Amino acid sequence: MALIILAHPKFERSVANKTVANELRNSSxxxxxxxxxxxxxxxxxxxxxxxxxxxxxxxxxxxxxFYWYNMPGILCL
Structure with missing residues (x-):
């Protein structure tokens, strides 16, 4: 089983990240x-x-x- 860690601070406004996550949720x-x-x-x-x-x-x-080739702050903690 795979673990997908979503770390988008504004996921509801995302296009690409939301699409990937929704496709994964709907997959088998x-x-x-x-x-x-x-x-x-x-x-x-x-x-x-x-x-x-x-x-x-x-x-x-x-x-x-990606934020200036870096990850979101919550992953830097």
């Missing part, structure tokens, strides 16, 4: 999708829960927009 692929901006709007990340999610999967995909 066995995946878990975690939208960390929805889970942690205050940026107080439950480290243990995220570590457990990472350890449950063999494939991990980070889906986010």
């Amino acid at each position: 692929t066995d995946i878990e999708i975690r939208d960390i901006h929805d889970l942690y709007p205050d940026y107080k990340i439950d480290v243990k829960a995220e570590q457990d999610a990472l350890l449950r999967h063999q494939t991990i995909v980070f889906q986010y927009p």
Whole structure:
């Protein structure tokens, strides 16, 4: 099973990232999708829960927009 970590700060306004996430949700692929901006709007990340999610999967995909060739702030914590 694959883990998809969504990290788009304005996902509702996204075009490309929203399309990818919706296609994955509607696919028959066995995946878990975690939208960390929805889970942690205050940026107080439950480290243990995220570590457990990472350890449950063999494939991990980070889906986010590029900001000047960098990742969103929530992934830099």
